Amino acid sequence: MEKVYYLDNAAATRLDEQVLEVMTPLYFDRYSVATSEFGYSLGVEAKEALDDARTRLAQALGANSQEFIFTSGSAESSNLALKGVAKALGAKKGKHLIVSKIEDFPVLYSARTLEKEGFSVDYLDVDGDGLVDLKKLQALIRPETILVSIQHGNQEIGTLQDINAIGKICHDQGVLFHTDATHTFMRVPLDVTAVAVDLITVSAHTLHGPKGIGGLYVKKGTALAKIMDGGFQEFDLRGGMDNIPGAVGFAKAAELVTADENIGLAVLRDKIITMVSDQIPDVILNGHPRQRTPQNANITFHYVEGESITLHLDMYGIAVSTGSACFSRSLEASHVIAAIGGDHERAHGSIRMTVGRFNTMEEVIFVVETLKKVVENLRKISPLGKE
Template structure:
């Protein structure tokens, strides 16, 4: 049985070329990048190369890229350190109701420390209205944090417009770009982004490595204290193999972005078309136009998402019902509730996220499997039976 992997928003397979680039830094060039002898110099050069690649990809300066252990650390750093550094100016933060829990739970923690957070509503497609952002700004607002693209429904937010509003009001702007980096063109200057979070394992790089872009002049403090690594802003021995892998993954993603996303978009739209034509009572979630190329999120009425996932797994198909960070929760997705779906429909969600290796044949196999599973589960549902009778 062929494994069909359609959960690339949760994590991706590490590219063989990335693994090949990393290997020498485990056993050959294993020196600590902070040492002064030649072996450490090789590690330091490799870190510099990766930093240069990533910075160039988003129009940043290399010294504005700070390596972290991943997207969650980067999000925590951006919010907590900004709150600490700018608390004399104010204690008000603006975010949205559909952010990743690395943002939402950090905001909840900050609220317990005396900060006030405004959680903006989104429309039925998960889009944030820039006018709502501007209306929420107060004299004591110190930070706006809006994700670049939603990890569950794939909606791409109007980041450039929000960035312009933040800049005009003198408010710092952070974006969680974990799902968008390597998938969407990002230019931090053009979009007025002051801080940006990313993670290596979302673009065929290794796990346990990420970065936070911090615009020069943004005065936020260290998040991890200890040594002088990352220009004294993030202590800890550099994860050289991880950094090298992230740099290589970013290089490959930038080079293939246009062609890869065009192909993913075609397959995505094909899958959505088959769902809507062949499965009754299905709802596609997220913006149809402003959407990540590889994201399909659908709710199948009268069916539990968890049951679908188990049955798909038995057929060798990997999918999810929402964020991997909440897969153990029985509650419906906060994102689907925020776009106005009732609990009973939100419970029947599937997130299918394509990768560079996904084929049309795999899409067909998956759609056929979902058709069969949905029909089987609905046949056992008294709610569905009553609904069909009432429609006649």
């Protein structure tokens, strides 16, 4: 295989060998279901492996092991958080939810589904950097509000919300707070003993862990009804076969992330941003200039279209993504870029580059140098930007 320059780590990451190593015995040696302590030995061992993974992941959030449930990934976690709270509190307390306009699809579309079922949802605006307006949030909360769901770090532009302040506003008014931490878990500090938060979505796929495993932190006593029936797995909140290799791999993946690694990612991110700003004219950085996830750089290149950029980069083995409508399956431009800038052009030429553990400084420099060439060539044939 030719050399690949993979800068799409927000979408999926390469598995770390050390993660696979701890998962393999769960497929070949201790492959049984997790049984109760009265079951056969193999099942008891499987149960121990699952519980151990749960405890370690819960601890990473400052939580107790009974507060962490495994799911199939962040989409399921966020579905359970929104629909589960709606089911538990809709009849008892009220039918109003608040989410930000730049949430990822699982939150956004769960909210839309709930609207069809008779709930009302407010979609909170963000400013030009992608930050929600805390005063507006406060003003939107009413007695029937059951849940506020605002992400920790954005999937496209990397902006980090002040979840400390958001959680405080919610709890002061007795409203549950869910945050989607898919892009921040282990990358940006998040401790439930310090932040007022009731539900947290996390996933292994952004952390060089396996695909198809995620988790939901559910603070003790939170009103949450299950949305998937099955056995009594996951404290009877999520029926279905335990994904024990996945759970064990997830715990290992989380453990492998170090503070140094996160600093290293931020160095690569900043290299991309400064090199592009210094060498390529007519660009805009999307997202907050400082308050952003360590792995995310998102830049709009004026006068050119994103799919054309990504297709040219692909010929060099470079993988990045774009918010251009032409690139998406739905042919809709990025809702995140629309929410921060309001114009289609900004999404049209936006490129997201997200770094991970296996990227090097040489790779990042090669990507920006190639990007410079590609953008120059596309600008030569563009009708815009010449006067």
